[in-house]
Amino acid sequence: MSIVTHLINGEMRPANGRVADVFNPSTGKAVCQVELASQATVEEAIAAAKAALPAWRNLPPAKRAQILFRFKTLLEENEAKIVALISEEHGKTPEDAAGELRRGIENVEYATAAPELLKGEFSRNAGPDIDSWSDFHAVGVVAGITPFNFPAMVPLWMYPLAIACGNTFVLKPSERDPSSTLLIASLLLQAGLPAGVLNVVNGDKEAVDTLLASPDVKAISFVGSTPIAEYIYREGTRRGKRVQALGGAKNHAVFMPDADLDNAVSALMGAAYGSCGERCMAISVAVCVGDHIADALISKLVPRIKALKVGAGTQCGLDMGPLVTQAHLEKVTGYVNDGVAAGAELVVDGRDISIAGHEQGFFIGGCLFDRVTTEMRIYQEEIFGPVLCVVRVASLEQAIALINQHEYGNGTCIFTRDGESARLFSNEIEAGMVGINVPLPVPVAFHSFGGWKRSLFGDLHAYGPDGVRFYTRRKTITQRWPKRETHEAAQFAFPSNQ
Numbered sequence: 227m228s229i230v231t232h233l234i235n236g237e238m239r240p241a242n243g244r245v246a247d248v249f250n251p252s253t254g255k256a257v258c259q260v261e262l263a264s265q266a267t268v269e270e271a272i273a274a275a276k277a278a279l280p281a282w283r284n285l286p287p288a289k290r291a292q293i294l295f296r297f298k299t300l301l302e303e304n305e306a307k308i309v310a311l312i313s314e315e316h317g318k319t320p321e322d323a324a325g326e327l328r329r330g331i332e333n334v335e336y337a338t339a340a341p342e343l344l345k346g347e348f349s350r351n352a353g354p355d356i357d358s359w360s361d362f363h364a365v366g367v368v369a370g371i372t373p374f375n376f377p378a379m380v381p382l383w384m385y386p387l388a389i390a391c392g393n394t395f396v397l398k399p400s401e402r403d404p405s406s407t408l409l410i411a412s413l414l415l416q417a418g419l420p421a422g423v424l425n426v427v428n429g430d431k432e433a434v435d436t437l438l439a440s441p442d443v444k445a446i447s448f449v450g451s452t453p454i455a456e457y458i459y460r461e462g463t464r465r466g467k468r469v470q471a472l473g474g475a476k477n478h479a480v481f482m483p484d485a486d487l488d489n490a491v492s493a494l495m496g497a498a499y500g501s502c503g504e505r506c507m508a509i510s511v512a513v514c515v516g517d518h519i520a521d522a523l524i525s526k527l528v529p530r531i532k533a534l535k536v537g538a539g540t541q542c543g544l545d546m547g548p549l550v551t552q553a554h555l556e557k558v559t560g561y562v563n564d565g566v567a568a569g570a571e572l573v574v575d576g577r578d579i580s581i582a583g584h585e586q587g588f589f590i591g592g593c594l595f596d597r598v599t600t601e602m603r604i605y606q607e608e609i610f611g612p613v614l615c616v617v618r619v620a621s622l623e624q625a626i627a628l629i630n631q632h633e634y635g636n637g638t639c640i641f642t643r644d645g646e647s648a649r650l651f652s653n654e655i656e657a658g659m660v661g662i663n664v665p666l667p668v669p670v671a672f673h674s675f676g677g678w679k680r681s682l683f684g685d686l687h688a689y690g691p692d693g694v695r696f697y698t699r700r701k702t703i704t705q706r707w708p709k710r711e712t713h714e715a716a717q718f719a720f721p722s723n724q
């Protein structure tokens with residue numbers, strides 16, 4: 227069986243350490259293994275990034291951007307190969323995998339604007355005969371730690387922009403689906419990236435803890451679950467690093483009595499069950515304002531959930547593949563059992579699904595709970611599976627209060643035809659990304675992505691303008707060239723323009 231290893235200083239490393247199996251979730255069988263980097267291997271990657279830094283950060287941004295232009299073309303040319311690897315190891319459908327790759331490519335496109343993005347600010351005559359300007363410098367060696375659910379897109383949120391800004395990078399992808407991430411990184415080398423500017427180490431906690439401990443790693447971008455995000459933020463900032471750590475979610479969609487229900491149901495189907503619910507922006511709670519809309523929503527949802535086309539993630543034309551691992555399947559099934567025990571009404575039960583020819587795959591069908599209440603675990607915790615909970619409230623104000631009380635605040639949306647309700651909702655809701663009749667309000671590459679509350683630890687969101695700020699340090703230079711013959715007395719009062 228092949229072993230996925232590491233890309234360090236421009237070379238693929240031979241395997242010589244601990245390994246873990248990587249599964250095809252549609253068959254339940256291991257397809258390859260991944261090496262789990264030791265502390266020494268990660269330290270080598272950090273050293274390679276550190277050695278590549280001086281030349282890379284001093285390269286004109288336009289030359290760095292030219293490499294990213296070639297990278298974008300290579301990503302497009304290799305789409306089929308990348309999509310096949312994502313589907314094989316993650317389980318999402320090829321159409322869904324192509325969607326994440328294309329969103330990732332949009333982040334590469336944004337990063338090619340580095341010469342424009344890094345232009346500074348200049349003030350002539352900031353004081354008497356004094357000019358002042360600010361410009362943006364690389365932070366240094368940056369580490370990225372990414373989750374399993376977007377093996378192409380989330381790494382592409384990070385390193386294209388980080389290296390465009392002059393940093394060098396060590397990426398630690400998810401050990402559950404590492405192959406597409408490594409292939410994509412190797413395409414960047416093929417595009418002409420100098421050795422050491424981007425390094426990829428596969429691994430687990432040992433690799434992550436080595437990145438956290440290293441004084442040479444100056445900043446960390448993390449995306450994953452909230453407990454690990456909080457750990458990375460705490461340990462990273464304690465050691466003086468700049469950290470942005472994006473965590474988990476419980477995204478609510480509000481259905482107002484005047485919603486265009488047929489379109490809203492279509493939107494909800496994709497947002498709740500697409501990618502088997504394994505998206506941090508998936509809608510997992512439908513908050514219905516009034517029993518009438520709740521009953522109507524459920525009666526339209528039930529036949530559509532029962533008709534979901536579930537099958538091998540490598541096949542085209544399906545709605546949903548399997549969950550990523552056996553352990554995750556057991557976790558999601560456990561939540562469904564828990565919801566039943568807690569008294570929620572399981573209107574559609576996807577637990578007993580079996581896919582002919584793929585009996586060992588990690589499959590679960592779409593599940594729908596009605597009459598979910600806020601003290602239930604299925605409401606409070608992130609399930610990360612195809613499980614939608616309906617909560618009934620009496621007014622928009624109650625819906626807003628409910629959402630604002632939840633510990634997570636990643637994304638949310640409202641379905642309505644009323645501008646006043648939409649405006650009140652978008653003003654008052656405590657979440658970082660809000661959709662109005664848009665179920666998955668994932669910001670485009672030239673905005674920035676991030677949640678509020680326990681969905682993000684740190685100050686700056688990912689990619690876009692906040693990404694540029696995260697991956698750069700501002701330096702402000704104040705300059706004066708006194709006339710040769712002037713003799714000035716010492717000034718002891720603090721200088722000002724007054």
Ligand code: NAD
Pocket residue numbers: 371372373374375376380398399400401429430431434435449450451452454455472473474475505506608610636677681
């Ligand atoms: P995870 O937290 O288990 O893993 C994320 C990364 O952290 C992986 O690279 C993993 O190897 C590493 N890791 C895991 N346990 C660790 C430990 N104890 N110490 C150090 N490192 C550790 O997350 P996942 O299961 O891969 O991904 C799903 C989660 O990611 C969900 O909670 C989802 O909401 C979240 N997510 C959030 C966003 C966002 O933008 N907010 C985007 C995608 C996914």
